[in-house]
Amino acid sequence: MSISIFDVLKEMTQEQKRYDDLNGDYKKAYSQFMINRFCSSINLYMLPIASIDKYRVSDKVHHMYLTSFMHKKNHYFNYTAFKKPKDKWEDSIDCICKYFEVGPKEARLYIDMMTDDQIKEISDMYVTR
Numbered sequence: 001m002s003i004s005i006f007d008v009l010k011e012m013t014q015e016q017k018r019y020d021d022l023n024g025d026y027k028k029a030y031s032q033f034m035i036n037r038f039c040s041s042i043n044l045y046m047l048p049i050a051s052i053d054k055y056r057v058s059d060k061v062h063h064m065y066l067t068s069f070m071h072k073k074n075h076y077f078n079y080t081a082f083k084k085p086k087d088k089w090e091d092s093i094d095c096i097c098k099y100f101e102v103g104p105k106e107a108r109l110y111i112d113m114m115t116d117d118q119i120k121e122i123s124d125m126y127v128t129r
Contacts, residue, residue: 003029009038012067013075019063030059038077039066087111089119095126 003025011017011026012035019027040049052065089111096107099122111119 005029005031005034005038009035009075009077012063013070014072016067016070016072019060022063027059030063032057032059032062035062035066039070041078042075045070089123092119092123095123098126 008026008029008031011022036049036053039045048069049066052062057065087108092111093104093107096102096110096119097104100107100110102110
């Protein structure tokens, strides 16, 4: 059975077992960084989490600290992942690579220097119909 970070968060907020009583799968899935990230989305927990985040502590100490002040209930963690906006010409990178015989990194530089019409013209050459 695979344990996700959400299972760990659920255990910490609803069941709140002692760290020593958790099975090995929970301990493997335990990530202080991700737990801090999700839990700090709740304003009530933001300051206590920020205070422990400064220190390098074991997972056991981290678990004991967080469960000591978390309310034993179902929490909604309003965590939104940062998503990089998709580049307008992201789909054309392969076409630029083929046309100029360069790698993706150089193709992105070429796209920055080209006009939209030039990029579209090259992309249209490689579009399969």
